[in-house]
Amino acid sequence: MIGRREFIKITTLTGIGLALPEGFIHIAEGAPKVDLAVAAGNSPATITKAAIDALGGIGKFISRGDIVVVKPNMSWDRTPEQAGNTNPEVVSTVVKLCFEAGAKKVKVFDRTVNDPRRCYVQSGIADAARASGADVDYVDERKFRDMTIKGSVLKSWPLYTEVFEADKVINIPVAKHHSRARLTLSMKNWMGVMGGTRSRIHQRLDESLVDISMTVKPTLTILDAVRILTANGPQGGSLSDVKVLNTVIAGTDQVAVDSFGATLFGMKGSDLGYVRLGAQAGLGVMDLSKLNIRKISA
Secondary structure, eight states: OOOOOOOOOOSOOSOOSSOOOSSOOOOOTTOOOOSEEEEEOSOHHHHHHHHHHHTTOGGGTOOTTOEEEEEEOOOSSOOGGGTSSOOHHHHHHHHHHHHHTTOSEEEEOOOOSSOHHHHHHHTSHHHHHHHTTOEEOOOOGGGEEEEEOOOSSOSEEEEEHHHHHSSEEEEEOEEEEETTTEEEOTGGGGGGGBOSOGGGGGGGHHHHHHHHHHHSOOSEEEEEEEEEEOSSTTTOOOGGGEEEEEEEEEESOHHHHHHHHHHTTTOOGGGSHHHHHHHHTTSOOOOGGGSOEEEEEO
16 A cells, blocks of 8 residues: 655645635645645535645646555444545545546445444445445455554554555544544544454554554545534534534644644644654654645635
């Protein structure tokens, strides 16, 4: 699997609020690299494409003939309006873009917490992804293999082999509250490729999430903040806990994406243990002032 591109630290962000400039901004050849793209607008499909385009377009990440794994969060028996899972339109848009770039196959799956037969349907992801041409299958327990991790806490763990056999991996988490981790964003979404008894890592959750994130390296991370779950996560259920932001954040640095994701909840990246530890371990950049963040109104 091709790992995340080497992170280049350049330019400075002036202001990290959600006030966005009008119109899509074309990135001219030779312009500074965009570290994070933040797109806002009423159409999940439009803002997803706009965020990816701001990074250079899907062709920068997906090549002709690639087998691509798209990893959403669809762990819960919840509808899209309840914001417990990734927005299905964001997922289907990424699938379509991968095929437009020439992908040979796109696989979508998650090791769910609730009954996968209900999660796949209730989330809306299975139907939306299949309609866009993806292979959507339940996780096959026989495809987990013990893999060496060499982390600070985890030394090995059964991980899903299809993630490592793919040419490219795109992580598409939803931004939401979590009772233990405070927030679940991109780094925590990798629990969906872990086998075994995942609750064991809750004893040292932050360190374990960094260990897993150092092992599973996505080509691209797209944080769904179309709707965010502000309380009673990660499962949710009450619409009163849901806030509509109509926003998508895209980047190649998991730490940076999660650090920006924290701001959607009035927090800083340093407020999240796994983000802080990830930055200390060299996984990515937590300090948003060191990033070139492009904001788009689409």
